[in-house]
Amino acid sequence: QLMTKCKNLESLLKHGESFNLNGLELYKELSTLSSMLPHAKLVMDIVQFIHTSKLVDIYPNVYIATCILLTIPVTVASGEQSFSKLKFIKNYLRSTMRQEHLTSLAILAIEQDITLSLSYDDIITDFAAKKARKIALN
Numbered sequence: 001q002l003m004t005k006c007k008n009l010e011s012l013l014k015h016g017e018s019f020n021l022n023g024l025e026l027y028k029e030l031s032t033l034s035s036m037l038p039h040a041k042l043v044m045d046i047v048q049f050i051h052t053s054k055l056v057d058i059y060p061n062v063y064i065a066t067c068i069l070l071t072i073p074v075t076v077a078s079g080e081q082s083f084s085k086l087k088f089i090k091n092y093l094r095s096t097m098r099q100e101h102l103t104s105l106a107i108l109a110i111e112q113d114i115t116l117s118l119s120y121d122d123i124i125t126d127f128a129a130k131k132a133r134k135i136a137l138n
Helices: 002-012 023-036 043-052 060-071 077-093 099-110 112-116 120-137
Strands: none
Touching: 002 023, 023 060, 043 060, 099 112
């Protein structure tokens, strides 16, 4: 089954008479590499192993296949979620907020994973320090 998948990948990446990888060689490389990497669970583990061990010349087809795999987007759900959140924010806050604040809220909602990792105490301290400087200057 792996041999069939390797041949299919070769045919997908073929353009006329030129091709990026050889399916048979990819199968052989994966067979030998799998015995060396039984712990690898992620594609990134394989790429890191090939780089740190300086084995790019020995496993060129595996290297090309993993690089192609890492550049293919897995899903577009994050983009869809961003538009959904933006629609919610715009409908709810459109009449009460300026564009600058609306844009800032949209960024916070879209980048929720970063927002949730922020420390509120640090943000409050920074905000208080900036406001204190403004008052002192006036």
